[in-house]
Amino acid sequence: MRCMPTRVTVRVRVQGTCGSRNPLRVIPRSTLCVTAAESVVDGKLEGRKEVRKRGMDGQVRGFEEIPHTGRNGWVNLVKFWREDRFRQLHKHMDRTFNALGPIYREHLGTQSNVNIFLPSDVSELFLSEGLHPERMTLEPWATHREIRQHSKGVFLKNGEEWRADRLLLNKEVMMSSAVKRFLPLLDEVARDFCQMLRMRVEREGRVVEEKHSLTINPSPDLFRFSLEASCHVIYGERIGLFSSSPSLESQKFIWAVERMLATTPPLLYLPHRLLLLIGAPLWTQHVTAWDHIFSHADARIQRGYQRLGQGSEAGAARGHYTGVLGQLLEKGQLSLDLIKANITELMAGGVDTTAVPLQFALFELGRNPEVQEQVRQQVRASWAQAGGDPQKALQGAPLLKGTVREILRLYPVGITVQRRPIRDIILQNYHVPAGTMIHVCLYHLGRSPEVFEDPQRFDPERWSRHEGKRGEGFRSLAFGFGARQCVGRRIAENEMQLLLMHILLSFRLSVPSSEDLKTTYTFILQPETPPQITFCKL
Numbered sequence: 070m071r072c073m074p075t076r077v078t079v080r081v082r083v084q085g086t087c088g089s090r091n092p093l094r095v096i097p098r099s100t101l102c103v104t105a106a107e108s109v110v111d112g113k114l115e116g117r118k119e120v121r122k123r124g125m126d127g128q129v130r131g132f133e134e135i136p137h138t139g140r141n142g143w144v145n146l147v148k149f150w151r152e153d154r155f156r157q158l159h160k161h162m163d164r165t166f167n168a169l170g171p172i173y174r175e176h177l178g179t180q181s182n183v184n185i186f187l188p189s190d191v192s193e194l195f196l197s198e199g200l201h202p203e204r205m206t207l208e209p210w211a212t213h214r215e216i217r218q219h220s221k222g223v224f225l226k227n228g229e230e231w232r233a234d235r236l237l238l239n240k241e242v243m244m245s246s247a248v249k250r251f252l253p254l255l256d257e258v259a260r261d262f263c264q265m266l267r268m269r270v271e272r273e274g275r276v277v278e279e280k281h282s283l284t285i286n287p288s289p290d291l292f293r294f295s296l297e298a299s300c301h302v303i304y305g306e307r308i309g310l311f312s313s314s315p316s317l318e319s320q321k322f323i324w325a326v327e328r329m330l331a332t333t334p335p336l337l338y339l340p341h342r343l344l345l346l347i348g349a350p351l352w353t354q355h356v357t358a359w360d361h362i363f364s365h366a367d368a369r370i371q372r373g374y375q376r377l378g379q380g381s382e383a384g385a386a387r388g389h390y391t392g393v394l395g396q397l398l399e400k401g402q403l404s405l406d407l408i409k410a411n412i413t414e415l416m417a418g419g420v421d422t423t424a425v426p427l428q429f430a431l432f433e434l435g436r437n438p439e440v441q442e443q444v445r446q447q448v449r450a451s452w453a454q455a456g457g458d459p460q461k462a463l464q465g466a467p468l469l470k471g472t473v474r475e476i477l478r479l480y481p482v483g484i485t486v487q488r489r490p491i492r493d494i495i496l497q498n499y500h501v502p503a504g505t506m507i508h509v510c511l512y513h514l515g516r517s518p519e520v521f522e523d524p525q526r527f528d529p530e531r532w533s534r535h536e537g538k539r540g541e542g543f544r545s546l547a548f549g550f551g552a553r554q555c556v557g558r559r560i561a562e563n564e565m566q567l568l569l570m571h572i573l574l575s576f577r578l579s580v581p582s583s584e585d586l587k588t589t590y591t592f593i594l595q596p597e598t599p600p601q602i603t604f605c606k607l
């Protein structure tokens with residue numbers, strides 16, 4: 070177990086933007102800079118201990134003194150390319166924290182940021198995010214909108230413009246009244262998915278002790294499930310992805326989202342406008358993928374618009390829920406352009422983000438049969454009590470919620486959450502100027518013994534044990550935090566919990582191999598090879 074840093078709690082309002090000009094800094098910077106190049110290679114912690122000891126004098130240290138992984142961003146970037154570190158960014162962060170301690174700086178190509186993971190530091194960051202929290206701008210995404218003259222949605226906006234859109238979207242996807250409306254739609258899709266899987270297991274599976282059992286890679290089916298569920302909630306429309314001949318158009322949408330995500334990380338650190346000018350293949354692939362995502366959304370929005378024009382009043386009068394799109398169109402508070410921009414972002418953000426954690430969830434439940442049985446017992450009891458009401462069923466099965474949290478702790482979809490504080494702050498006794506890009510590194514946070522007891526253990530119950538305990542905040546951060554947290558959070562949580570509930574009611578899960586899954590980062594964290602899962606009909 071690592072020693073916890075001694076934190077100096079005296080709050081000093083530090084003026085200026087550069088640590089080296091900080092009048093409170095008394096220790097010469099050269100004596101304290103620890104480079105990861107040395108420390109990561111030999112993996113020793115001497116550098117850290119030295120920094121901690123020097124912090125005991127109670128002085129706030131300068132920004133420049135924060136340990137870093139090398140001063141030259143371009144040299145670092147070349148190393149990243151050569152060692153294919155983009156695909157293992159989560160592991161790189163893990164190693165670097167182990168070598169440099171709980172805070173470090175990283176320069177990478179055009180980007181420069183500070184990395185942290187301890188909940189106490191995140192809480193400090195949260196307090197300084199302001200009314201309009203800002204994340205790292207995804208410049209390649211923003212440039213695509215500009216060159217195609219599309220409006221931006223909440224993901225890419227900042228300031229008052231962001232807040233205005235976000236408050237309207239919250240009403241349709243985050244508030245409990247909205248959840249009540251869309252939950253039955255998600256439940257319908259989850260039930261249909263299980264029905265399809267049951268038929269497949271009966272048809273293709275072998276019979277073991279009078280029970281049908283089938284081993285498959287469920288990943289393509291889970292992607293279809295997530296897309297079907299997203300379309301049902303967002304457009305109020307079923308698209309028939311569980312039929313024997315699902316549309317090629319939908320498959321193309323799934324590929325386009327994968328391509329867009331996979332081409333994002335390298336573009337974040339390269340001068341992508343230059344790549345645009347020279348027509349580099351990486352940039353062209355990225356833009357083509359986005360174009361496809363936009364045209365898919367556009368076609369469905371047009372259809373939704375026409376459908377609403379024909380029957381919305383009758384539908385609304387009957388109290389019929391017309392999906393997020395229908396609600397936004399009916400209310401008319403957002404312009405059509407902004408509705409399109411936001412609906413497209415919800416679609417782009419809504420498929421891989423749930424399909425991938427579901428793969429991890431089936432795998433972990435499969436390789437932990439006792440935990441699986443415990444969750445199933447609770448789900449069965451709750452389902453029996455709920456009389457078919459999906460919301461009641463979920464409320465009575467907190468272990469399902471714990472399962473999703475636990476999966477996102479071990480396998481966070483996005484490996485960091487970023488913020489630019491609006492005022493100078495002190496993290497780990499270092500002065501961090503306002504406007505610095507700070508990454509909260511979720512993969513390291515979730516697996517840190519400083520934060521979680523027995524962190525490698527898949528233990529959904531840990532969340533019930535800790536619920537409401539003081540000082541336990543800022544540990545479950547997969548959806549981000551504060552006003553800018555994931556706007557699709559309620560859709561995602563309910564979609565995943567409902568699918569797991571129906572799967573556990575129908576099948577016993579096991580895995581042919583319980584070895585740890587190797588993971589790779591392609592803007593989202595995913596298994597290098599999708600796991601095989603055995604579904605045995607109960």
Ligand code: HEM
Nearest residue numbers: 223224415418419422482547548549550553554555557561
């Ligand atoms: C397990 C599933 C998901 C995870 C782990 C996840 C994670 C995240 C995270 C970490 C953020 C940034 C939050 C912050 O900066 O504090 C985010 C933002 C966002 N997510 Fe998700 N997400 C998931 C599912 C979804 C779904 C299903 C949708 C759409 C239906 C969605 C749409 C968005 C959008 C539009 C934003 C930008 C919000 C804003 O900036 O105001 N996400 N998500």
